[in-house]
Amino acid sequence: MASVKPIPYEEASDEVRAVYDDIMATRGVDWINAFWQHLAHHPATLKRTWASLKEIMAPGELDPLTKELIYIAVSVTNGCEYCIASHTASARKAGLSEAGLGELMAVIGMANETNALVSGLRVPVDVRFEPKER
Incomplete structure (x- = not known):
């Protein structure tokens, strides 16, 4: 069982939605997976983790x-x-x-x-x- 509830797009703050939007645009998808939704409770960690992953996993x-x-x-x-x-x-x-x-x-x-x-x-x-x- 997860320690926190996921934060879906519809319930996310503007700061979190901005990261979600970048994730979807970068990946060419129309949904946010559970990992990111659970990290969204701490927007700074969400933003930092996404930025690092995006950079490292790029070609x-x-x-x-x-x-x-x-x-x-x-x-x-x-x-x-x-x-x-x-x-x-x-x-x-x-x-x-x-x-x-x-x-x-x-x-x-x-x-x-x-x-x-x-x-x-x-x-x-x-x-x-x-x-x-x-």
């Missing part, structure tokens, strides 16, 4: 699908069901296939397994993997 050196795949991987590792669902939907819109999702989950599982083994065994980093002086 750059990494394409949008790659960014969504990374977001899914971190969300799986952190156990965030909401983020797994929302970013898997976004990744599918960006071209992720069912086979690709299966492969991604295999990589996430393998990375978590080997990370645990390395951490548990306290394996030192190979000198060859260290960055070279520039």
